[in-house]
Structure formats: C-alpha cells, structure tokens
Amino acid sequence: MSKLLDPKVLMAIKELSLSAKMTIDGFMSGINKSTIKGGGLEFSQYRSYQPGDDLRSLDWKMFARSDRYYIRESEVETNIGVRILIDASASMNHSDGDFTKIQYAKYLGASLAYLANLQGDAIGLYVFQNSGIFSMTPKQDFQHLARLFYQLESINPDGEFTKPIHYKELFAGTQKRELLIFVTDLYQTNDEIIHLLDTLNTLRHEVVVFHVVSRNELDLDFKGYTTFEDLETGETIQIDQAKARTEYKTKLANYLEETRVKMLDRRIFYRTICTDEPLDQALRDFLKQRSKLRI
Template identity: 65%
Template structure:
C-alpha cells in the first residue's frame, strides 16, 4: 500500500485536491484493478443456457468454439449519489501530534469525493456546526469537485454539533437513495447525531459512519498534562492519568461497544478509525458499500 496513505505524509501536501488525487492513485495501485469500475457495462462471467433465457444474450462465438450454449452475463455499474456529512463541532479540533481530527476528516472526505467523481458519482457535502449546516448540493463535474474541496479547506470547528431542528428540514421530502457517509467523533450534547442518522435511515439511504478517535484519547496518553478542557463546553477538570487509566479504558470500551451496537441496530455500517492510521480501510469500506447500493 502506498505510503502516501499515511496521514502524516498525506497532510504534508497542502493542496487538498492534490492530496486526494495522490491518495487515491496510491490506493488504486495497491489493490486488484477489478475492484474499481467506472460507469457502463462490464463483462462478468459465462453461465450455461437455461430454458427461458433471452436468446439475444447467447454468445455465438463461444458456441462456435465449444458447440455449447452460453449466456454472457454482464455487470451494470450505475452512478450513485454520494453525500458526505462532516462534523465540524469544536471537539473535532482535538489534536494528537501534528494534526487534528478535522484534518483527518477533511482529507478523508476529499479522497472519497475524488474517488466518487472518478466513478461518475453525484457528490454532495454537508458540514455540521452549531446553529448551521453548510450545504453543497449534489452534482457531478470537476468544477463542483473543486468547490467541494474549497468548502472542506474552509472548515473551522466551533461549538457543538448542529441541533436537530436546524438540519431536519434539509432531509425532508422524497428523492432517490443515497450513500450517506458521516465523518465524526460522535461527541454529542444529547442525541443530535443519531437523530440525523435516523432521518437518513427513514429515507432508505445506505449509511456509513466513520468514527474518528485519536491515539492519545484511546490510550489516555496526554504526556505532561493534568488539566483537561472540554472543547465544546469550555469546562476543565484536573486528572491524574495513571490513577484513572484502568477505569477510563473500561468505560471507553463500554462506550465504543454501545455506539457500534446502536449503529448496527439501525443497519448502519460502522467503522472506528484512528487518526494516525492510513486511509485505505475507509476507502475499501466505501467501495464495498457502494456496490451494495441499488439505485
């Protein structure tokens, strides 16, 4: 797998569009070429003719070679609508080493958007921050992709996650099925994030949640710090990390299991991602879920 999928190397590329292209090019070099297909009709396999099959699907060249009747099956690749939901609440400003959760989120979203555009998908972006939703309508062209990259570059985390009464009107009405991807650390004041996922679920969208966690919060390893501030409320507490680590790890594990179970109960694909790990896992998950979506 390309080293350019390493977040530290990827985030050294300041141009977001170049970083996304470099990431996807590196990813595609490391996987079976057949895993990524563009729009159109692609040959899949032959199977024996069965009574009732459409005779127009018979492969006469194969019959000439084998004197047997075969049906040529093809796989139809269809475009989908891909909607990226990015959490821009203040907790996404959490930092581990040289970069923040929001950095990982913007590069992940850019990479998925670039790959979706490459496959002919229609792509939209919603950024959630207290009291507002920045919405970029779903379109398919490189100009639109450039606007999406620009919006991702402008994200400045602030406040809490958008309240449900603000974003719910954006998701009312009909529309075709989408592949909805939420990139978030899932920190919420009440239940606003899972209410958003409920809305997407009722609209019959396929949903992926990429749950971002940093190494230092997963391991409670904040070297040299004893005072901790809640980025969204501003509250501070004093902590002896070594004294509470065992209890913290136990509660964290319980929390992660509950979040995963809650997502699975809603038929949401859930993946926890460490922000110091390469993006290939997330990209593979996107490709797998894309194949399942029926337009």
C-alpha cells in the first residue's frame, strides 16, 4: 500500500472518491467501524465479575459451566459527527513540484471522510475562504459522502482566510461534542486561525490540526527564484536564498515550535505534514486521536 499512499500516485488519480477508497481499503483492511466496550448487541468478550458490576450482565450459562461469575461484554458503535475543515485561502495554492497544498489537503480530507463514513460516523465539510464559509451539515449516508467529494473537488483557493466575525455562525445549536479535523497551512495575518481554534475549544469539540507545509518551504529551495510573491496580498520581496537559508530555517523551527506549544496549551492534537509525505502517517494520527474520543 505504500505506493498508493504516495501523494504523486494518489494525485494521478483524478477522482477523489476512487483515490480515497483505494487508500482506506488498503490501509484499514479488516477495520470498518469504531467501537468501545460496553452493553450492546454484538458479543465481544467475557471478563470476571467485579464488585459493583451490573448483575443483569452476568452470564448464567458460563456460571453453570465454570461455577464462576462472568460479565458478558458487547460492542456498541460510537457514531459521532466528524467535520472536515479546509483552508481554501490563496496561500493554499502554493506549489512544490507537480502539486499544491490544496491538492494534498483535498486528498487527505477525502481519505479521512471516507474512513469516518466507513466507521459509521456522520461527515460534514466546512471550507474557509474570503468572507464566507461553505458548509455541509454532517450526515451518514453514501450519497452525502459523494456530494462531499464533489465539493472537495470544486474547491479553488482564493483570497484570504475567513474573518473571525463569521466564526460565531459555525456551530450554533450544536449540543453534541464532535471531532473536527482542520487542514490548513496556518497562514494568517492577525491570528484569525488561532481565534477560530479558540472558538472551537469553547464549544468543547475535539480538534485535530494538520498543518500542511511544502518541502521547498522547509528547505527554502525554490530552484533559482529570487523574487517571492505573497499569494494573498500580492506583495513581493527579493531574497538571496543561499545567504538567507540558515537564518530562515532557524526562524522557521522557532515558529513551528511556538505553534506546537500554542496547540498543546489548547489541548489540540497538532502535527505538521509535508506535501511529499505519504498519507499513512496522517491516517495513523487520525486513528490515534479517534481512539481517545469518548462521547
């Protein structure tokens, strides 16, 4: 499966739904639902009786055979709302080689949506761009997933990130705790993305942030370019890459560490993910976070 999880291979498959299916079917072979142990209909295992256990859970047939008390445990599904949040500001058009940050974000979002749907969770989509927020209310059915794939494919990054004044409309009336997966390059001018994350935290949602970066950003290697343009403001600057590289990398490392600490302080699961990085690690991180969630 490592070949299918290679971004270059995935992005050669133009149809997001097919790419997501191939990725998840291979990565999650044999795993098709999210469960916790408890009372339910599908048998999971026996365990020894402990003082305080519900006597109605005792298995009397096991007692007759073994003369010992056992509790019969079953699996119950933990269906939740999973919202995929995509940063569609112009900076996501940044490219490295054959593809852009937004392309990587689309394939990552599609794979995570397919996985969550496979586990029986309701899937929603939010796209942040300029002064608006495109939204799809979470639902759990295949037709809804197909519409989500279509909307992901239609994303065309432009302008700046959505202004904080619009955030209050995001989750009005939502009472249930949800899992929010935010794919962004964290390019911001006035901490508007941090403001968004603070808003989500006040609603007590579980938040996962995938910070998308490119290899040429990390290494300051733009193959001879000396003039750089801000994709959102249009401002330009000239840089001697060879002279600036050491100081740039130091400042970038400090910025990434400061960002990590900010997320940690907010109890947000955070990791950087490079656009040349196979998707399997991002998927593993999602599953790790998913296993911690208890509604």
